[in-house]
Amino acid sequence: MLYEDKQYISDKYIEHETHCIFDYGAKGLKRLSKKKATPLQIQKQNHWNKVKNCRRTIQLNFSEGDLWCTFAYRKGTRKDMREFTRDIRRFTNLLRVEYQKQGKDLKWIRRLEIGKRGGLHAHFILNKADTKLISDTWRKAVKDSGRAHFEVIDDEDGYNGLAEYICKEPTEEIQGQMTFLVPEDKKKLCSISTSRNLVRPEAVRKQISAWKIARILTGKEEIIPTEGYSIEQDTVRIGFNKFTHLPYIRYREKIITDSCDCRPQKCEQIARTQIICPETQIKNQISKAGTEIIKKAKGILGSIKDIWRR
Incomplete structure (x- = not known):
């Protein structure tokens, strides 16, 4: 054997x-x-595989000093998913151009979320760059742009905590906010997107x-x-x-x-x-x-x- x-x-x-x-x-x-696996068992297994794959992807493409970013709208701004995804796409395209001007390739992992009060926002892992450049690009790309928050990532636990946060399941409060969305939009808020130039595990x-x-x-x-x-x-x-x-x-x-x-x-x-x-x-x-x-x-x-x- x-x-x-x-x-x-x-x-x-x-x-x-x-x-x-x-x-x-x-x-x-x-x-x-x-015994047929229960829906809960299938959900747990899929979530575990999702976290593993995300963690290994982060280990291959990012390192200490890269950025964990949160982008939100101005307070009181409410947009539907179509406008939100269009704004994020425009921001990503402009940011790619800015990276290319500095001789860099933009690498990113993204998770779209809805807050407890219904505010849409986006989390990004970005390879290292000037935070002022990124925040200026966010304001340039989005008319009602709000704050841009930055943190430097570290590999204290092999990026496991970061991967678990990106792959986390919506809480009951968040699911309550998602009841007003169509199934296609709900799926977008529970999925992870990445740039095409990432190395895969x-x-x-x-x-x-x-x-x-x-x-x-x-x-x-x-x-x-x-x-x-x-x-x-x-x-x-x-x-x-x-x-x-x-x-x-x-x-x-x-x-x-x-x-x-x-x-x-x-x-x-x-x-x-x-x-x-x-x-x-x-x-x-x-x-x-x-x-x-x-x-x-x-x-x-x-x-x-x-x-x-x-």
Whole structure:
């Protein structure tokens, strides 16, 4: 039985998703009765996939120092979705021209929203530029333009918080404001748009033996970080799929920079002993699999031995 490690590589991060590449369930366990996924389960799964894809897209195309921008209309201004999208399109086109004048390519990720009081506004992630230039372009493009708010983004959590905010589901108050909109306009306020020149996340696939997975699950072997990277402990997820009973491993690695507070000789010792960088290990260590997980892992290991003997 082979396992596949899908790696999503960006400048600072490597995200790992390890799972069995076959579709059948674990040997020796009874087949569960088929159950149709509930709408809530489908919604949660789609939202989780949406956040993952957005986070990885941000990691590939943006970095610290780029901008998180909010553009709104003047207080008291109310426009329909047709006028709103037309204003945003005009602003984006003018801003692209201004970037080109400075020898840059405009990159953006956008989310349109409606506020608790019905005010339409837009959130953008933009590659670095002069904030005065951007706000002047907003006022030039939109007649009833209001404030333009800017924040510098950081990658403290691998842009996960930023991705979750962009992909967030409307609250009950926001859904109340959306009741007056047609379904097509509601969809626009729940979707994400991006510029066409963004690099899209693609997985690098590597095969891993079942023996290695079994040793990690039983605690006999630790996950070894890629050379020059450290494993972020709070991203490690080890468990079993509740439908197939097959194990999975998910975690994220971050590149070790000069700002690492560990001494060079200690980093060399870490590489020799295959221990994770103390920058994160001091805070947390990979938790041992629970009693139930170990029991299941031993069962899988036994089935692997049976297959090997045959």
